[in-house]
Amino acid sequence: xxxxxxxxxxxxxxxxxxxxxxxxxxxxxxxxxxxxxxxxxxxxxxxxxxxxxxxxxxxxxxxxxxxxxxxxxxxxxxxxxxxxxxxxxxxxxxxxxxxxxxxxxxxxxxxxxxxxxxxxxxxxxxxxxxxxxxxxxxxxxxxxxxxxxxxxxxxxxxxxxxxxxxx
Ligand code: SME
Numbered sequence: 333x334x335x336x337x338x339x340x341x342x343x344x345x346x347x348x349x350x351x352x353x354x355x356x357x358x359x360x361x362x363x364x365x366x367x368x369x370x371x372x373x374x375x376x377x378x379x380x381x382x383x384x385x386x387x388x389x390x391x392x393x394x395x396x397x398x399x400x401x402x403x404x405x406x407x408x409x410x411x412x413x414x415x416x417x418x419x420x421x422x423x424x425x426x427x428x429x430x431x432x433x434x435x436x437x438x439x440x441x442x443x444x445x446x447x448x449x450x451x452x453x454x455x456x457x458x459x460x461x462x463x464x465x466x467x468x469x470x471x472x473x474x475x476x477x478x479x480x481x482x483x484x485x486x487x488x489x490x491x492x493x494x495x496x497x498x499x
Contacts, residue, residue, distance in 0.1 A: 346476055349383045352484050356491045363495035373465075374404035376492050380469070380485070381406040388448050389470040393421055395463060400425065403465065410445040419443035424454040424466045432482050434475040446470060453477040455489045459497040467492075 348355065359379055363372050373392045380390045391405020393414060400414040400421055417426045419441055424431045431454040436442045439452075449470040457465040467489055471477065 345478075346384075346386050346471075346473070346481070348481075348484060349385070352487050355379075355383055355484070356487055359488055359491050360495060363492065367496075369496060370404060372492070372496055376467075376488075377404050377406050380467075380488065384469070384481075384485075386471050386473045386476055387469060388472050389446055389468070392457070392465050392467055394465045395425060400466065405468075407470070408446050411443055414443060420452050420454050421466050421468050424456055425463060428456060428463060430455045430482055430486060432477050432479075434477075436470075448472040450474045451476040453482060453485060455482075455485055457489055458493060 350358065359376065362375050362379060366372055377391045381387060384390070389405065389407030389410065391407065391410070392403035393400035394403045395416075398416050400416070402410055402412045414422050416422050420431045420433055420436070420439055420443070423441075431452070433439045433442070433452045436444070436449055436452050449472065451471045451474055453469045455467045456463050457467060467485070469477070469485065
C-alpha cells in the first residue's frame, strides 16, 4: 500500500510552520500552569490549526464508555458521538494505533462529517496506559499527511499528555 500511496507525498509539501522542537516548546508554554482538560484541548486544537497548513478540521473526541464524544475543535460542526470500532476515530480506539488515511473514500466505514475531507490523521491520547481520547485532523487534500507529519503530530500529542496528565 505504501508504494501505491507514495505518489501523494512530495518532500516538504504542506510543511508545518514550526520545527517539531519549536512547536513542542510553544505548546508546552501554552499548556503549562493550566490543568483544565477542556481549556488545554481547546488551545491545542487552535495551535495545531495555526501551524499546520491545508486542514479543514482539527479537534478532540473523548472516550466515554464505548463511544467517543466530541470535544474542543476548529472547523465546521461535526458528528457528536462515534462508537468504538466505527470510522477512522473509532478504529484508532479499537486498535490503539494512529490511523493515517490517504483517501478517506477508500476507508471502510469512514464517517463523513465534512464532505470536503479527503485525508485524515487520528492519534490516540493516553493518560498513563489508558486511552482517554483521540486527536482527529482532516484535510481537503488527498494524501495530505506523510509519515513525517504523523511523527510530528504524535510528538505534540506526547507533549499534551505530559503537560495534562503527568503534571
Ligand atoms: N471522519 C471521522 C469522523 C470525525 S470527523 O472527521 C470530524 C471518522 O471517520 O471517524
